[in-house]
Amino acid sequence: MTTTDTMDTDATVEQSIAMIKAGSEYVRITAPNSRQAQNLQNIKDKLNKKGYPAPLIADIHFTPNAAEIAAQIVEKVRINPGNYADQKKFKIREYSDKEYKLEIDRIHDKFSPLVKLCKKHGTAMRIGTNHGSLSDRIMNRYGDTPFGMVESALEFARICEIYNFHNIVFSMKASNPIVVVQAYRLLVKKMIEENMNYPLHLGVTEAGDGEDGRIKSALGIGTLLYEGLGDTIRVSLTEPPENEIPVAKRLVDRYSGYKLDGSSKFGIHDSHFELRKTNTVLNIGGKNVPRVIVDLSFKNHISRCDLSSLGYAYMEEEDKWGISDFACDYIYIGNNELDFNIPGTLGVIQNLNVWNKNERHYPLISLDDLNKHKISSKLKFLDFKISNINHLSIDDIANDHSLVILSQSKDRFDIINQKKLFRKLLDNKCKIPIILSSFYDKSLEDLKIQLYSTIDLGSLLIEGFGDGIFIENQNPDNRKYVNSTSFGLLQASRRRISKAEYISCPSCGRTLFDLEDTTAMIRSMTGHLKGVKIGIMGCIVNGPGEMADADYGYVGTGVGKISLYRGQKMVKSSIESKFATEALIDLIKEDGNWVEPNKEGVI
Numbered sequence: 001m002t003t004t005d006t007m008d009t010d011a012t013v014e015q016s017i018a019m020i021k022a023g024s025e026y027v028r029i030t031a032p033n034s035r036q037a038q039n040l041q042n043i044k045d046k047l048n049k050k051g052y053p054a055p056l057i058a059d060i061h062f063t064p065n066a067a068e069i070a071a072q073i074v075e076k077v078r079i080n081p082g083n084y085a086d087q088k089k090f091k092i093r094e095y096s097d098k099e100y101k102l103e104i105d106r107i108h109d110k111f112s113p114l115v116k117l118c119k120k121h122g123t124a125m126r127i128g129t130n131h132g133s134l135s136d137r138i139m140n141r142y143g144d145t146p147f148g149m150v151e152s153a154l155e156f157a158r159i160c161e162i163y164n165f166h167n168i169v170f171s172m173k174a175s176n177p178i179v180v181v182q183a184y185r186l187l188v189k190k191m192i193e194e195n196m197n198y199p200l201h202l203g204v205t206e207a208g209d210g211e212d213g214r215i216k217s218a219l220g221i222g223t224l225l226y227e228g229l230g231d232t233i234r235v236s237l238t239e240p241p242e243n244e245i246p247v248a249k250r251l252v253d254r255y256s257g258y259k260l261d262g263s264s265k266f267g268i269h270d271s272h273f274e275l276r277k278t279n280t281v282l283n284i285g286g287k288n289v290p291r292v293i294v295d296l297s298f299k300n301h302i303s304r305c306d307l308s309s310l311g312y313a314y315m316e317e318e319d320k321w322g323i324s325d326f327a328c329d330y331i332y333i334g335n336n337e338l339d340f341n342i343p344g345t346l347g348v349i350q351n352l353n354v355w356n357k358n359e360r361h362y363p364l365i366s367l368d369d370l371n372k373h374k375i376s377s378k379l380k381f382l383d384f385k386i387s388n389i390n391h392l393s394i395d396d397i398a399n400d401h402s403l404v405i406l407s408q409s410k411d412r413f414d415i416i417n418q419k420k421l422f423r424k425l426l427d428n429k430c431k432i433p434i435i436l437s438s439f440y441d442k443s444l445e446d447l448k449i450q451l452y453s454t455i456d457l458g459s460l461l462i463e464g465f466g467d468g469i470f471i472e473n474q475n476p477d478n479r480k481y482v483n484s485t486s487f488g489l490l491q492a493s494r495r496r497i498s499k500a501e502y503i504s505c506p507s508c509g510r511t512l513f514d515l516e517d518t519t520a521m522i523r524s525m526t527g528h529l530k531g532v533k534i535g536i537m538g539c540i541v542n543g544p545g546e547m548a549d550a551d552y553g554y555v556g557t558g559v560g561k562i563s564l565y566r567g568q569k570m571v572k573s574s575i576e577s578k579f580a581t582e583a584l585i586d587l588i589k590e591d592g593n594w595v596e597p598n599k600e601g602v603i
């Protein structure tokens with residue numbers, strides 16, 4: 001999607017070309033009013049003249065007039081059913097069935113002219129629900145839920161079907177990837193019930209920038225692609241739009257040519273989260289957060305320096321360790337031994353043949369070892385290849401309360417085998433904790449490791465499975481990247497919160513300030529506020545709704561003017577942008593949610 005002013009034809013054309021050259025197959029452009037919708041014609045003509053006839057999509061939220069103009073120019077019009085012909089004023093009111101029906105009739109009258117125009121001009125329509133902008137009517141009846149998102153879209157689709165218009169696509173976007181996955185799965189089930197079979201456009205909205213944006217996008221989009229869902233995708237980053245394409249292509253390429261096996265459809269907990277109950281084995285399982293394991297087994301010698309990229313900084317003069325919020329919990333050292341004292345929060349996993357029983361050292365054992373030897377350790381890890389799932393006998397392991405299974409996958413399709421393992425354990429009421437592990441060759445590029453591991457491990461985490469993660473990769477140069485990806489993944493799947501979370505919009509023609517720089521600045525000052533959610537939105541029209549569950553909002557309200565929100569409530573308006581970040585920090589302090597950054601331990 002372009003981020004330029006739609007009235008600036010040249011800038012929009014140039015940016016569209018940059019996106020097309022990067023691999024974009026459609027270009028979406030915002031058209032908030034009739035003038036901008038009309039200018040789509042100039043943009044389209046210029047793109048055609050320059051030899052870039054990519055299909056254009058007009059992004060419409062509130063204005064039927066703009067949509068009706070755009071429908072006669074571009075290939076697809078996207079409408080948001082939460083805003084289009086419906087309203088969101090955050091009012092609480094109950095609708096009787098009769099009142100509800102009257103509202104639907106009113107929507108029908110406002111929406112049907114667009115349907116007729118699209119039908120006449122052969123224009124496609126995306127009915128694009130956003131979690132953060134459900135109408136008051138939907139919110140009051142269905143709540144802020146995936147079910148409400150689905151119903152919001154289906155109400156509009158039913159109107160399309162009255163006019164025998166079927167050129168429609170659905171999307172169910174949210175900034176929380178878990179909501180995204182649940183909503184699409186539910187939509188597909190509902191479509192089947194209503195005998196509908198429309199394509200899906202996938203995306204995680206307001207995913208943010210950098211690592212967080214990529215991980216959130218991969219988690220939502222990748223989980224669904226694996227399940228055979230999705231016909232177009234958009235990765236939505238607070239970065240130049242052409243940066244979105246390499247991420248999108250890697251996600252799509254991974255599953256191209258993949259034939260959906262019926263058994264891989266959906267999850268065990270399709271549309272809800274349910275944490276699997278597990279034994280507590282030292283700090284793994286039970287009520288503990290999922291643990292992070294990092295591989296150092298490929299090294300010939302491991303020194304204190306190797307831990308510096310894993311969240312542990314050794315301070316020589318004081319002979320003590322600084323431990324950051326991103327300090328891994330275990331290292332796997334294979335056949336190595338350590339010749340220094342490890343930090344007090346770190347555990348070490350060693351192969352059984354060299355296991356020295358030192359403090360906080362635990363063995364990695366095979367099924368064979370488990371059956372043949374009596375291994376006395378408070379914690380032991382079972383080295384289990386998930387491809388052997390059919391040979392695993394639960395009776396052999398069920399009563400071992402010091403056992404944790406390290407369940408290793410190697411193939412992009414192993415998610416289904418991991419699900420079989422969880423099904424088997426659930427059916428047998430076996431509570432052995434599982435560390436989810438996935439192997440990536442050391443020659444694989446870092447971005448692919450990040451995206452793939454997010455899908456392979458994250459699609460299980462978001463259903464409540466997994467007591468830890470181990471991204472197995474032996475590239476010596478990316479330890480920090482792998483460690484940070486592990487914590488980012490646990491944060492995105494909301495299983496372990498170790499930093500602040502940002503819901504920042506990707507920006508568009510409505511944006512009123514430099515979102516990229518502002519997001520980077522706010523992140524640098526507040527990143528240490530564990531668990532605090534901050535929305536950074538380019539405009540007041542959509543921003544407050546879209547940042548849904550943020551604790552604080554920083555929203556553009558005019559050129560150089562910012563309004564601050566506490567939750568959904570505006571608490572300061574029209575602050576000059578140069579004072580706005582400070583004002584945001586003051587607001588966080590007022591609420592008692594501020595802590596000073598810890599300079600010593602932070603790496």
Ligand code: SF4
Pocket residue numbers: 505506507508509510511512537538539540541542543546
């Ligand atoms: S919130 Fe951001 S992306 Fe959404 S309409 Fe406003 S400026 Fe555009």
